[in-house]
Amino acid sequence: MSLRTAGSVLVVFLWSVTVVLGQNGWSVTYTTQSICTLKVSTVEMSCSIRYPSGKVTTTLWFTKVYDVDNYVSLLDDPDYKGRVTYREDEENGHTLTITDLRERHSATYMFRFITDQTRGKYFGSPGVTLSVTDLQVKVTTTWWSMTLTCSTTCTLTGNPTYTWYRNSKIVQGASSSSSYSVYFKTDDSFYCAVKGINSPAVCECD
Template sequence: MVMSVRMAPPLPLIFLLVIHGVSSADWGVSYGHSHICALKDSSVIMSCNYTYPTEYQIRKVFWTRNPVKVGEEYPDLSKDPEHSQRLQYLGDKQKNCTLRLSHVTQKDSHEYYFSVIADKPDLSSLIKYFTTAEDNVKWIGAPGVSLTVTDLQVESPERVTEGDSVRLTCKSSCALTDRATFIWYRKNSQPLTERRDRNNQLLLQSVRREDAGRYSCALQEHTYISPAVQLSVTYPPKSVSVSVNGSGVIVEGDSVTLSCSSDSNPPAEISWFKEKRFLGSGRIYSISNISSDHSG
């Protein structure tokens, strides 16, 4: 008996390709501060480190910020006229992505991100007919760095009485990220070098009338100075004196003007009396057609 054997048709050959190191989990960024509060006109350092899959080749690294309007593209700040002259990339194309932004203003208060454009891995040797629609990827390191730019304002009472103590405070809209030493100025921008205070306050003990004036504050090693505020010191009249106009002997029928002056804040209200009898108010008291009855 002769048996015939038929061979089954060959099954299709299936390959399972696993590519390591190309997942999004290998992309990462670490910012030194997630929130930065900086003083107007200062320089801001946004420290940054990043990682990426080794199969990718970095083509371009740059910083961007959130679009001002909905639908706008994320801009490359190095090509933005508002930033290009003030921006300095301190990093590299390997690990460091630190950025310096100088002369910041309130308009710079935004969310900033580090971004990478990289070439995709060459898989042609692994998959003969593998193709992609794009040959590079763009990656944005979000969430980024939130920058708030603030100015300084002096908070103080409008008036204080001579002999009292008063505390002036240098305030900002947010807590400054960098530790700062505050400097105080009075009158003609003369620094009060003996009044430096890390606690952003200036204490005037036993205030004198000479302490009245315009005060402003700043940070050491910064050029920005706050708007000045006026501190007024009130004190009672001192050095009161009365003078008579003219010179020589006063004769009957003449006109005489008496003037009263004093040093006080606010200006004193002056009243005139003759032998405890009220005559009038004001700095000047005039007598016309004087007679012997006005003696006293």
């Protein structure tokens, strides 16, 4: 029996959880505090801001701070080149999109903004924790059966559903269970896919 995994594409949209952090009229409201998603996938993080007066002149999402007031915008970070975009709406909403994720992009993401007022600078902490994991297939065998399980190092966000293929034909579809059992030996190939993923993890059973 051999195992191999392929890339995956999954877009995660999160809007249900509100986290408000702020003081003296300043705040950043994140839609969630943690996300677990798959390698090679696309993720969106969103927040809204509040401030007492003035006009916003600078906005940025960041993961790195090198010194006081030296925040590295993801748009300028070589690790994210060609992968990130920002979007702002009319109600002070700010959305970060990262494509083609890698495990090295697992980090805490925070939003910072600057206004035209004196000392008008603020960032929201603790931010959003992103965990990027790979999709693997684990096999548990007994003398009479074999159980295949789609496995990740963290619990995927968004209540994913799993589909199992046997020789490219669906044998278990749209299930909340990440496991599939086979009750006899076989040389067939089995494929596990999470909803929205183009290239599933593959288990070839000899």
